[in-house]
Amino acid sequence: MRKIKLGSNGPQASAMGLGCMGMSISYGKPNDEESVATIHRALDLGVNLIVTSDAYGAGVNEALVGRALKGRRGEALIATKFGNLALGGGGANALTGGHPDYVPQACEKSLKMLGVDVIDIYGLHRVDATVPIEDTVGAMKRLVEQGKVRYLQLSEAGPDTLRRACKVHPIAALETEYSLWSRDVEHDILPACRELGIAFMAYAPLGRGFLTATMKTLDALLPTDRRRDHPRFGVENINKNKDLIAPIEAIAAAKGCAPAQVALAWLLAQGKDVVPIPGTKQRKWLEQNCAALEVQLDAADLAKLNAAFPLNAAAGTRYPEKQLKALGI
Numbered sequence: 344m345r346k347i348k349l350g351s352n353g354p355q356a357s358a359m360g361l362g363c364m365g366m367s368i369s370y371g372k373p374n375d376e377e378s379v380a381t382i383h384r385a386l387d388l389g390v391n392l393i394v395t396s397d398a399y400g401a402g403v404n405e406a407l408v409g410r411a412l413k414g415r416r417g418e419a420l421i422a423t424k425f426g427n428l429a430l431g432g433g434g435a436n437a438l439t440g441g442h443p444d445y446v447p448q449a450c451e452k453s454l455k456m457l458g459v460d461v462i463d464i465y466g467l468h469r470v471d472a473t474v475p476i477e478d479t480v481g482a483m484k485r486l487v488e489q490g491k492v493r494y495l496q497l498s499e500a501g502p503d504t505l506r507r508a509c510k511v512h513p514i515a516a517l518e519t520e521y522s523l524w525s526r527d528v529e530h531d532i533l534p535a536c537r538e539l540g541i542a543f544m545a546y547a548p549l550g551r552g553f554l555t556a557t558m559k560t561l562d563a564l565l566p567t568d569r570r571r572d573h574p575r576f577g578v579e580n581i582n583k584n585k586d587l588i589a590p591i592e593a594i595a596a597a598k599g600c601a602p603a604q605v606a607l608a609w610l611l612a613q614g615k616d617v618v619p620i621p622g623t624k625q626r627k628w629l630e631q632n633c634a635a636l637e638v639q640l641d642a643a644d645l646a647k648l649n650a651a652f653p654l655n656a657a658a659g660t661r662y663p664e665k666q667l668k669a670l671g672i
């Protein structure tokens with residue numbers, strides 16, 4: 344597995360990570376045994392970037408990751424996050440997600456759930472509009488000084504927030520949605536990361552599974568699946584969006600690879616600082632996703648994909664209206 348330095352001050356990370364959210368919430372039915380086997384297989388393949396959050400089942404996903412890493416802690420970079428209270432991070436507490444007094448409380452909880460004494464990469468899951476970023480990152484910096492956390496990251500932060508945060512402490516990575524059908528970061532967020540030496544951890548790189556060409560209708564999703572609340576998966580929009588998939592399938596067929604690998608190879612082609620973190624709870628998908636590192640897209644393939652997926656190619660926003668407000672601030 345190819346390794347890269349995560350940001351100008353960060354650790355050596357695998358060029359592709361493993362997103363663990365769907366192992367516990369949101370997508371399909373949990374299967375802890377296969378999820379643990381998937382994390383073990385990731386480590387076997389040299390994937391060290393294991394991504395979770397205290398919001399994924401209020402610590403349930405962190406506990407699963409911690410269990411899987413028992414005895415193999417040294418092989419992993421654990422990236423967890425705090426401050427997404429809307430999704431389930433945090434407990435009964437009057438403090439908002441980015442409050443400097445909340446940050447050490449959240450960290451203690453994550454350390455306990457993960458069963459570790461240090462978190463490799465600790466991140467703010469959503470910027471708290473009610474707290475100056477300097478105060479939140481100042482509290483995160485104290486955790487680094489105390490040896491509880493090694494590196495810092497932000498998620499879904501805007502360019503100004505990134506610039507202000509970096510003045511307080513180096514930020515190793517920004518974890519934000521980026522894929523063929525979510526390219527808005529290319530305008531100012533990705534350039535800001537490059538200016539500041541911040542790696543870009545691309546979440547939902549498979550368009551929450553849509554770009555794999557395995558979910559062209561809602562029948563592919565369980566009635567409880569969270570994607571049903573996402574506008575792009577709404578009945579009318581999914582019908583329009585399924586037409587976007589054809590160029591991915593055509594390139595995949597010509598190369599003898601899977602559509603998911605084309606979607607990941609396109610992201611990898613955007614720069615060595617772009618680290619996709621595809622989510623899966625199945626070894627077969629993890630292996631397929633890792634093999635995307637060997638898929639080479641030539642200039643004609645990239646041009647075809649860029650033309651098929653201009654900004655706003657998808658019908659529907661990438662989150663429901665209410666959640667959009669917390670993005671890019």
Ligand SMILES: NC(=O)c1ccc[n+]([C@@H]2O[C@H](COP(=O)([O-])OP(=O)(O)OC[C@H]3O[C@@H](n4cnc5c(N)ncnc54)[C@H](OP(=O)(O)O)[C@@H]3O)[C@@H](O)[C@H]2O)c1
Pocket residue numbers: 361362363364365366370371394395468498499518519545546547548549550551552553555557601603604620621622623624625628629631632
């Ligand atoms: N910072 C944030 O705000 C934020 C938000 C969302 C996600 N994330 C992180 O990013 C990670 C990845 O994003 P995501 O999981 O939302 O979306 P994703 O990686 O784009 O897609 C995950 C979906 O694709 C399926 N899948 C994965 N590989 C596949 C393959 N090769 N072929 C067919 N299907 C495949 C998975 O199925 P199975 O579940 O059946 O394996 C799952 O349904 C998450 O796990 C989470 O850690 C962060």
